[in-house]
Amino acid sequence: xxxxxxxxxGVDSSTAAVLLKEAGCEVQGLSLxxxxxxxxxxxxxxxSLKSVQDAARTAARMGFPHSVLDVRDRFxxxxxxxxxxxxxxxxxxxxxxxxxxxxxxxxxxxxxxRRGIPHIATGHYAVAEHIDGRSVLRKGVDRSKDQSYVxxxxxxxxxxxxxxxLGARRKRDIRKTAREMGLPVFDRPESQxxxxxxxxxxxxxxxxxxxxAGPPGPILDGEGRVIGxxxxxxxxxxxxxxxxxxxxxxxxxxxxxxxxxxxxxxxxREVAFRRTVRAKEMNWLLEGYRDRDAFRAEVKVRxxxxxxxxxxxxxxxxxxxxxxxxxPQFAPxxxxxxxxxxxxxxLGGGTIAESF
Numbered sequence: 001x002x003x004x005x006x007x008x009x010g011v012d013s014s015t016a017a018v019l020l021k022e023a024g025c026e027v028q029g030l031s032l033x034x035x036x037x038x039x040x041x042x043x044x045x046x047x048s049l050k051s052v053q054d055a056a057r058t059a060a061r062m063g064f065p066h067s068v069l070d071v072r073d074r075f076x077x078x079x080x081x082x083x084x085x086x087x088x089x090x091x092x093x094x095x096x097x098x099x100x101x102x103x104x105x106x107x108x109x110x111x112x113x114r115r116g117i118p119h120i121a122t123g124h125y126a127v128a129e130h131i132d133g134r135s136v137l138r139k140g141v142d143r144s145k146d147q148s149y150v151x152x153x154x155x156x157x158x159x160x161x162x163x164x165x166l167g168a169r170r171k172r173d174i175r176k177t178a179r180e181m182g183l184p185v186f187d188r189p190e191s192q193x194x195x196x197x198x199x200x201x202x203x204x205x206x207x208x209x210x211x212x213a214g215p216p217g218p219i220l221d222g223e224g225r226v227i228g229x230x231x232x233x234x235x236x237x238x239x240x241x242x243x244x245x246x247x248x249x250x251x252x253x254x255x256x257x258x259x260x261x262x263x264x265x266x267x268x269r270e271v272a273f274r275r276t277v278r279a280k281e282m283n284w285l286l287e288g289y290r291d292r293d294a295f296r297a298e299v300k301v302r303x304x305x306x307x308x309x310x311x312x313x314x315x316x317x318x319x320x321x322x323x324x325x326x327x328p329q330f331a332p333x334x335x336x337x338x339x340x341x342x343x344x345x346x347l348g349g350g351t352i353a354e355s356f
Contacts, residue, residue, distance in 0.1 A: 003027055005020065005027055006030055007066065009185065010123065011178050013055070015181075028065050028067070029055060032104065052068055054185050061183070074103060078103060090233050090257035090334070091335030092237040092335040095194050105158045120162055126147050126148040136345060137159060148339070214233050219263070238334070238355070252266045253268070272331040274355040277332045278355070279316075279337075279351060282321060297340045312340060334352050
């Protein structure tokens with residue numbers, strides 16, 4: 001089996017490539033140069049020059065070809081610029097989802113087809129199952145690392161070609177395997193940042209790109225009284241507690257972002273809970289659910305939360321869904337994703353338009 005493996009340079013994708021080679025596959029590695037315009041040669045981020053070099057070292061050591069594709073312009077247009085625009089509109093985007101939907105998997109499949117390779121693979125912790133011509137996406141066995149949430153946007157042709165060698169494995173075993181194989185990246189630390197944002201400072205990143213990204217405005221309490229001044233709504237997200245700068249005997253959280261009036265609302269934690277979410281731009285991995293009147297599902301509104309029981313009604317707003325949770329959920333932020341599950345099976349997902 002020929003397979004083109006997307007290699008970020010980290011331990012997961014590197015081990016995935018080697019496992020496939022050891023299983024008898026004819027492996028080629030491909031790294032994408034995404035955002036290397038600020039000299040971040042020492043960064044552990046998945047798009048850094050060092051990461052690409054680490055992927056090349058792994059491929060050379062294990063004896064399979066590796067190449068690099070420069071997609072920086074496409075990445076800026078489809079990920080970075082939408083990321084900035086979303087925050088300026090009071091939304092909370094997920095750049096990993098944007099990248100998977102518009103860059104990593106489309107480019108990987110395009111390049112595989114150009115080379116006449118029928119399969120693509122990555123180091124994501126999820127399961128791509130192919131039985132009797134039917135392809136489905138399931139949660140990874142290691143629930144603490146499951147990445148099915150960020151893969152809900154896969155197109156049918158991408159999922160049909162996809163191999164995920166780590167889906168049935170646990171992270172601790174992958175690092176042990178990498179060490180035993182002598183991979184150069186076996187001890188590389190986890191990347192916990194947005195790949196194009198240094199030190200997790202997305203506010204500084206946006207401010208550096210657009211110094212006038214957001215004018216100051218009022219911070220309001222639950223009664224609508226002005227109790228402070230914010231420095232731009234792009235600095236805030238629903239449920240946020242830090243950087244409010246307002247003295248209070250009890251912790252305050254962002255409970256609403258009023259873009260039209262350039263205002264931030266704050267209150268105690270319980271005010272940020274929502275029972276209902278409306279999602280748009282749905283991508284259905286199982287088409288049969290799109291046409292149902294209503295159904296039960298478990299739903300995630302952030303990557304690492306436990307999926308929560310809900311009633312789902314498709315057909316909202318021309319292809320969206322209305323999700324009514326059994327129990328209120330903390331701060332489902334517009335701009336994030338609502339991903340639907342039946343057990344470990346991914347049904348589909350969409351972008352949260354509003355929560356109430």
